[in-house]
Amino acid sequence: MFFNSLDFAIFLPIVFVLHWFLASKGTQTQNALLLSASYFFYGCWDWRFLSLILFSTVVDYIVGLALARHEEQHKRKLLVLTSICVNLGFLFAFKYFNFFLDNLTTAFSFFGQPLPIQGLSIVLPVGISFYTFQTLSYSIDVYKRKLEPTRDFIAFATFVSFFPQLVAGPIERATHLLPQFYTKRSFNYSQAVDGLRQILWGLFKKVIIADNCAQYVNQVFDNPAAHTGSTLLLGAIFFGLQIYGDFSGYSDMAIGTARLFNIRLNQNFAFPYFSRDIAEFWRRWHISLSTWFRDYVYIPLGGSRGGSFINLRNVIIVFLLSGFWHGANWTFIIWGALNALYFIPLLLMKKHRTHLNHVAENRWFPSLREFFQMLITFGMVTLAWVFFRSASIAQAIEYLGGIFSPSLFKAPDTLPEDAVFIMIGIFILLEWIGRSGQYAIETIGLRWPRPWRFLFYYLIIVLIFLYRGIGQDFIYFQF
Template identity: 60%
Template structure:
């Protein structure tokens, strides 16, 4: 079920009414309802994979209880390994099996040998990367004694399958989200209004910004040979706004929806395109995944405590694994490697934590230095996005080669499919500018459209109405959320 679908527009009010008016704020009844609603939400896509998420939940619930009751360190470690094996094994089978066997076969072609391999004709379950990491956070934290294992199977199953953030995050930690299922929740009007505001802005990001950007980005990337350097750069810029509007829009809707039910989810994006260096960008982009890798992979590997070689090694591991997490294609690994190359100089010069505050703190506009830093960082990110979006690494390099030629000084254009007419979406570029202006004024806040709460009620509601109308009037062609494929 998509957040931007008619089905969800019907589903959400029904669950909301049942949750607050029929459960009488009874925790057990609320959690049972959320569990049923979450399984309906997930099963709407493909009911066959409900057994997969139920199996994963049951394994980690059982192993978590066993770890909690086990004193012997070796036995505890074997139980943790069992959880890792099952969860990562399922993820590897569904997401990476075909990639590995095909890469293995292609490697032998270098020596003139052809190997025929059998692909698995399987569908990638939506959200498997997200809920796998969420359940793993539970068993790892129980193993580290950061969390007591739960005895309530309904609470745990509801935690794993919580529908607002089930298929595309944020990836919640058990230490943060699970306790919220175990304490009383009461309806709070201000919290619900804040949630609706989050949902409204998330829908705007997705439907108006991301879906329209997808239209132009797809034209350019699907016909990259027909464009000069400036047009390819424009296509990459459109993709940068597509993926940001798409993913951060989903996160906003997820956070807002959770608030309607009395839950707080972590902030997943903190205005990353206003970053002044690549380290700041990664502190602000997909925060739930970045911090997951930091806490459960980077720090256990030694983090930044060792020598220079260990710091460089660990950084490359984190970025390569992050790239591979996104998809079974060498392009994602190249994207991760390029971001590691961006990051290493800052790490070696001990400048990776130079920009910890918000840009232009307590000022309306950034300084020229900050503007330059943001421009350079954004350009680096856009170049990296070419690898993320391109079909192959070869295509990405060909696009980059064209961008860094004199053709980049030509007038950018986009050829409308079917007509051959050159178009430059000036009106839509204006909407992106308005979008960035709103985001700039919002950059010091953790929730969307917060500055508008200081305006008079009538002005505020006129703005909300304007955003709502723009969603209906300027929406692009419906696109599936990008991160559903991960």
Template identity: 50%
Template sequence: MLFNSFDFILFLPIVFLLFWFTTKNNLKKQNILLLIASYFFYACWDYRFLGLLIFSTLLDYLTGIQIEKSQHQNSRKMWLLISLIINIGFLGIFKYYDFFVTSFADALLSIGLSVHPVLLNVILPVGISFYTFHGLSYVLDIYNKKIKAEKNFIDYALFVSFFPLLVAGPIERATHLLPQIKKEKVFNYSQAVNGLRQILWGFFKKVVVADNCAVYVNAVFSNYHHASASQLMATVILFSFQIYGDFSGYSDIALGTAKLFGIELLRNFNYPFFSRSVAEFWRRWHISLSSWFKDYVYIPLGGSRVSKSKQIRNTFIIFLISGFWHGANWTFILWGLLHALYIMPSILFSKNRTNLDIVAKKSFLPNLSELLNMLFTFVLVSFAFFIFRSDSLSNAIDYLTLIPLHQHVKIDQLSISYPLISIFIMLLFEWFDRMTTIPFLSIRSLYLRRFSYLLILLLIFFMGAFINPRSFIYFQF
């Protein structure tokens, strides 16, 4: 079930009303209802993979208990390894097996050895990277004695499968979400209203910004040999807004939906396109994933409290893994590598902890230097996203080489007006909201704020791209 579908528009109010009117603030009933709703939500995509989700949940639930119970370090380590091997094994089979096998066959072919690899060609279960990471963080936290194992299976299963975050995050931590799940939920008016604000804004970003950009971007990427130089360049820029609108829109809807049930999820985006450096960008983009890698990979490797050379090594490792997490393609790996290179100067000169506050905190507009830094960062990030979007590295190179050559061709009937208008509206609202965590709250006047809700809702209806609703980009990861 997609958030941007008629099914979800029906599903959400039904679950909301059942949750608040039939469970009578009974925690057990609340959690059972949410778990059933979450499994139903997941099964609507593909019921066959529900078994895999339940198996993965059971595995981490049981290994968590076993790790806590074990007296000896070796036994704890063994249970941890069982969890890690099976979790990463599933991820490896579904996501990476074909990639490794074909890359190995290609490598052999380059030295003259021809092999015909056996490919699995299996569909990637939606959300597998996200719920696997939920489970891994839980087991690792128990192993590191940061939390106690959860004994209530319903509560633990809900932590893994809570429907707003099930398929594309944010990647939650047991330390943050489990206590909320275990606490009786009482309706909170302002929290629910904030949730609706986020849902409305998320829909705008997805349906209006991302999906309108997608029409243009997909048309050019699928036919770039016939696109003009300006169309090729515009597409590189538009894809950045598409992926931002798509993923942050999804995250806003997820956070907003969770708020309707009295749950606060981790913030995933914090106005990343207003970043003045790539290091700042990574504190504002897909925050739940970057903090996951920081806590479970970067810090265990020594983090920044090691020599410069090790710090550089750790940075490359974390960005390469981050790229690889997105999928089995060299384009994702190069995307990660590019970001590691972008961030290198700030690590070498120890400047990666600058720009901790949002831009122009004490003024309405940024100064010239801030503006130039923002633009420069945006260009770097957009180039990396272009690699990310390309089907293969050879396609990316082919695409780039066409830019200076394509002055006299163009794809007809490809309008950029809707994407540009929607991006302008999004950036305008986000600029005003940049000090807040909830959209629309920077508008002080109550009437103006209410008017803007209506305006955004009408824009969704008038400008949203609804024909053949598009799935979220991050569903494939």
């Protein structure tokens, strides 16, 4: 059940009305409804994998309670390791097993000892990387005594499987989301309106920007050898727009949907393509994953406390893991490594925290310097996306070789429709105007007079109807 499907358009209002209808029955009843709705939502993808979520939930719930009972450090360590092994074990089995097996057999074959082992036919459960990290954060936070373990199983299960962010994030921390399932939730009109507005904007990003870009991107990436360098460059730029529209659009819809239930999720994207260097980009792109790795990998490894070498090592580990998190393919690892390579010079020069504010704050336009900084950052990110999008490293190298060829200076041999360029123009303009908010059209919703506001919403809806691209799956569902 996709957020941009009719099924969801029927499912959401039913859950919404029932949820607030049950408000008088208490938070537990509301949570039970949200839990049932979440399991139904997930079951629509593949009901068999519900058992996985349920198992993870039960294990972490029990580990949490056991941690509360034991004070001995070695027992506590054993408990948290159990949670880590179970959760990462599932992730490894479903996502990485074949990758390691393939590499093992390749390595043995290289040394003339072929292994007679076949890979398994494994279906990747939707959203496993997201909910695994979310539930792990609970066990680790309880172990570190940052959080009191919950005795409310329904609230905990709802935290693990809350349908708006279950399959593609934002990855929430137990410290932030779980307490919201304990407290009484009453209907908040302005939150609900804001939620709908954010859903509308997410839909625009997904259906207009991502889906339209995807058609061109697929055409170019499917046969790179048939295109000029300029077409390949345009294809890579369009992929950058596609993945941003797709993933941040999903996040917007998830956050907006949660707001309808008066539940706040963390911002996941903060206008990353307006970043002035790669460090700022990573503070603004997939924030919930970056901060997860910061808090549960980078800092436990020593963070920046052990000197430059340790810091450098930790940063590289985090980027490589971040790449590997996206998929069991060397292309993702190279993508992570490339971003680490971009980041290291800033770290060594201690310039990785230069741009902490919004670009052109309190100004309409960026300075020329800021403009070029954004352009260069976007260019670097775009080149790295080629690895992310390609099926293999060889294809990515072929693609990049095609870009940096004499045909880069020829006119593109194929272009998207004019309307796509117009939509992208409107999109960038609105993102720029709204860059100080949580999402682009937040300020429009809060400041414009009602008639103009309504006209604007109608316009967006009409644009979605008229220029919707051919429906594509959300890219991040595969992770």
